[in-house]
Amino acid sequence: MLRKLSLAIAVSCASSAMAGAADMPLPTRTGLVSVYQEAVNNNADLAAARASYDAQKEIVPQARAGLLPNISGGADINDTRTSIDQPSAVISRSGTVYRATLSQPIFRADRWFQLKAAKDVNEQAILQLSATEQNLILQSAEDYFAVLRAQDNLASTKAEEAAFKRQLDQANERFDVGLSDKTDVLQAQASYDTARASRIVAKRQVDDAFQALITLTNRDYNSIEGIVHTLPVLAPTPNDAKAWVDTATQQNLNLLASNYAVSAAEETLRQRKAGHAPTVDAVAQYEKGDNDSLGFTNPNYTGQSFHGSVEQRTIGLQVNIPIYSGGLTSSQVREAYARLGQSEQQREGLRRQVVENTRNLHRAVNTDVEQVQARKQSIISNQSALEATEIGYQVGTRNIVDVLDAQRQLYASVRDYNNTRYDYILDNLRLKQAAGTLSPGDLQDLSRFLKADYNPDKDFLPPDLAKEAAKNFERPTER
Structure with missing residues (x-):
């Protein structure tokens, strides 16, 4: 009797260990928005940025004091x-x-310009704090989906290990009845050992990803909600790189902050010149x-x-x-000119970087859209190829190395598919951050596609993939 080592069988084997716990209540799973809210309340970097802003905003009343009685x-x-x-x-x-x-x-002309510079510095500090808060949105999503990525990778690695274990068992059976030599057993054993080692590493990566989430929020997590495979994978709206670049040059928070940095440097230059008055x-x-x-x-x-x-x-x-101060005022004017030039060049460098990042991320999202579908089809094709290779092995037209390579390619395509899904989600958020439009509402939109009873061992693949692969494999034999 022909025993296929298809993806559906491997997934079934990998998730069978969960059957005994089917009647047990599922652990409470934390959602993406909850993780972000915990990060807002407990993140040390954000708290430090807020304290820095509270200190920096005092520069305005300090400068104003120079004009008051x-x-x-x-x-x-x-x-x-x-x-x-x-x-x-x-x-x-x-x-x-x-x-x-x-x-x-x-x-006191110098003090008046000092006050105007202080106001610009305060506006710059407000935007920098807003940029830090916006970056926390992205960081929360990156750390959250890093956990899901690691869990899906572990699930596919466990399925791969189960498939290689069945291949090893089959090789031993064939060797016992004289249908294959010892080389087949050793090849299968090597592949199984490699898959087992990969599964151990994947388990550590899950723990590392959870630790990053704990560091972000200062809260322990046992499990989090997973993303469903029905998440729409669409091109960015509008699908026009120039429109995104125009928005980014007008709304990118770091770029807006750099504008105030230039204004502050200009007022500081006027302040230094007023030292002669x-x-x-x-x-x-x-x-x-x-x-x-x-x-x-x-x-x-x-x-x-x-x-x-x-x-x-x-x-x-x-x-x-003022008549002569040892050249102090003139030196301060020259320094202010240099500082102004520095801030202008930094703004220009940041503008170019924002434009580059926006264009690159726009291309990345469009590439991710095409890749998700291509990777999904690649799983179906690789599963069909594996089943065909297994039949060839059974009838003697293929050797065990072909089967093992086909299995590795199948599970590599599984991991590529999941990685591309998460890349698509994060590249979308990064594009919005570059354009200055990223907000907590984007996490709310994503949370609609989170699954509270997500089980990586069963849900790391779309439920229709095994069925489609079976159809593609049976269709040629019917003719």
């Missing part, structure tokens, strides 16, 4: 002893003076103390001074004209 108060306590030779005498004077000073900048401040001062401390002299009586408390009030303008 400054009020200060103080006191002087003095004890002065003066010795006179002719006539010999010692004069002691002591007292306390209290003063309050109000200073209001009237013309005069400054004008209005100053009002009030002083009160005893006459010994203030040294007030009665103008009607030369050489006489008042005793007791004295008050003084002063209001005036202070004008300062």
